[in-house]
Amino acid sequence: MPLEFEKPIEELESKIAELEGFAASSGVDLSDEIRGLRERLARLKSETFANLSRWERVQIARAPGRPTTLDVIAQLMTDFVELSGDRTFGEDAAVVGGLARFEGSTVVVVGHQKGRDTKENIRRNFAMPHPEGYRKAMRLMDMADRFGRPFIAFIDTPGAYPGISAEERGQAWVIAQSIQRMARLRVPAVAVVLGEGGSGGALAIGVGNRVLIMENAWYSVISPESCAAILWRDAREAAKAAEALKLTAPDLLALGVVDRVIPEPDGGAHRNPQAALANLKQALSETLAELGALSPEALLEDRYRRFRGLGQFLEG
Amino acid sequence: MALERLFRRRRAQGEARDIPELWAKCPKCDAQIYKKDLEHNLYVCPKCSHHLRMPASKRIEMLADPGSFEETTRLRPTDPLGFVDTEPYPKRLERYQREAGRPDAIVGGRCTIGGVPSILLVMDYAFAGGSMGSVVGEEITRGIEQAAQEERAVVIVAVSGGARMQEAALSLMQMAKTTLALDRLWARRLPYVSILTDPTTGGVTASFAALADVIFAEPGALIGFAGPRVIKQTIRQELPEGFQRAEFLLKHGMVDQVVDRRRLKAQVAQVLGLLHPARVRL
Structure with missing residues (x-):
């Protein structure tokens, strides 16, 4: 299923394919026509992809086929051992994590996990964690500290789950605790916003020494739909809310909320996951190398300084 | 129209209803209460003990030892994103400032509480529903850092619809900033008491408010992560009676005590006295 703004591109692509098929089977020379259409396609792509609105980027961030946490682990890491459960209440499939090797060294990874289809999405609760998911993440943070290994978190959630069971089991409390636990890591901590960075449910695993973001990911205090429902009293005004929230990677870089934007191939990571993941690998590798030089005390101080400086106000 | 909406909103949120100027009506039991009496009773209904919302300045009078409070909050908000919804954010800010009579949704400073040197920070629901933006986050962070520097306890009264x-x-990011600041306090063994009042939800609950050494909640206060309306929309079911109220939180192990406001000062002072390393005797 193409995204709304991808439809004209898809149409042109299928028209070209049709003509090429016809030319091959009939022997009629259509090379001029096909060349013309290819040029038009290239222009259309560059116009569309160079001028993506914030709302279009939000759709790319949610596109089926966009690399998820498990895709990143499978493609960029080896020896992955998934670890499950919070040792307190249950297992939350909305959050995955475990041990792996990245460029030969052991790392501890955790991330929100979306499903690849409806069935898996239901099992994973559309990557909206319950408290158990955050407790699992904290358990993995403990492990990173205990073994002195870097902690890498992949953010991709519409938000923490807003439901009765989550509230009963202290959703707010575990998010606060997870923020605090991650802030206290004595090892390098890197957070990468892969797709959706929905509010406190994202930040709970977002307290990295460095926070990286994929070019078409979004990260904000609320989803554009919920923001629109509150401020415009109409969720259909989500496109306006997306503009107002300045939730894209370039916006967040300008605000200092993220440290580095990882480029995606034209039109988004879902159009060429391999290329996107290669860029992610390079960014992760450079970031871990930089942080690897810091002592535990320096890492704590670095993380404090990074978040201490965020916010804008006037001295009274 | 706007006025009417404001009035309706206030009522729904459980504020004292204005009958004639001198009288208020309890939103729970409908008792007519002489306003002076209500104020003397710390905005608790003398008939049914319903806890009405209390102005931030009255909170300070209630908690700080008389004459000890010295305000330190002074930051003013700005508009970092150029945010416009149905009206520009700066215009909203002007209105909130007029309504609340302060620059943003927080007031705080140095004081003693039961003789214990403290930093008291009180959120103000009258300003944008106590929402947390850069100013609230920075004032809380500075308050905590200052407490750590001056060996003071920290008491924060939370009331907030969440992050702004x-x-x-x-x-x-204020959620992370305030949370990180708490470690400076803890490294010096200084106590932090969090008081959750009606309502405390969203990013405030999910950061500094939930991370205190001792957490008190006022009776009947709505406390949670997601607001009840959002939860109802998500699960498409009615919510159980008492859901997300202070007593529900106590039952589920999230708060230490539900404390009647008329006992709150004494209770806070007692905890600070037990935990603060250098209690000053009055």
Whole structure:
């Protein structure tokens, strides 16, 4: 299923394919026509992809086929051992994590996990964690500290789950605790916003020494739909809310909320996951190398300084 | 129209209803209460003990030892994103400032509480529903850092609809900033008491408010992560009676005690006295 703004591109692509098929089977020379259409396609792509609105980027961030946490682990890491459960209440499939090797060294990874289809999405609760998911993440943070290994978190959630069971089991409390636990890591901590960075449910695993973001990911205090429902009293005004929230990677870089934007191939990571993941690998590798030089005390101080400086106000 | 909406909103949120100027009506039992009596009773209904919302300045009078409070909050909000919804954020800010009579949704400073040197920070629901943007986050962070420096306890009265949408990601980052600051306090063994009042939800609950050594909640206060309306929309079911109220939180192990406001000062002072390393005797 193409995204709304991808439809004209898809149409042109299928028209070209049709003509090429016809030319091959009939022997009629259509090379001029096909060349013309290819040029038009290239222009259309560059116009569309160079001028993506914030709302279009939000759709790319949610596109089926966009690399998820498990895709990143499978493609960029080896020896992955998934670890499950919070040792307190249950297992939350909305959050995955475990041990792996990245460029030969052991790392501890955790991330929100979306499903690849409806069935898996239901099992994973559309990557909206319950408290158990955050407790699992904290358990993995403990492990990173205990073994002195870097902690890498992949953010991709519409938000923490807003439901009765989550509230009963202290959703707010575990998010606060997870923020605090991650802030206290004595090892390098890197957070990468892969797709959706929905509010406190994202930040709970977002307290990295460095926070990286994929070019078409979004990260904000609320989803554009919920923001629109509150401020415009109409969720259909989500496109306006997306503009107002300045939730894209370039916006967040300008605000200092993220440290580095990882480029995606034209039109988004879902159009060429391999290329996107290669860029992610390079960014992760450079970031871990930089942080690897810091002592535990320096890492704590670095993380404090990074978040201490965020916010804008006037001295009274 | 706007006025009417404001009035309706206030009522729904459980504020004292204005009958004639001198009288208020309890939103729970409908008792007519002489306003002076209500104030003397710390905005608790003398008939049914319903806890009405209390102005931030009255909170300070209630908690700080008489004459000890010295205000330190002074930051003013700005508009980092150029946020416009149905009206520009700066215009909203002007209105909130007029309504609340302060620059943003927090007031605080140095004081003693039962003789214990403290930093007292009180959120103000009258300003944008107590929402947390850069100013609230920075004032709380500075208050905590100052407490750590001056060997003071920290008491924070939370009341908030959550992080402020108009400062978007920067509001979200205040959750991390305030949480990180708490470690400076803890390293010096200084106590932090969090008081959750009606309502405390969203990013405020999910950061500094939930991370205190001792957490008290006022009776009947709505406390949670997601607001009840959002939860109802998500699960498409009615919510159980008492859901997300202080007593529900106590039952589920999230708060230490539900404390009647008329006993709150004594209770806070007692905890600070037990935990603060250098209690000053009055």
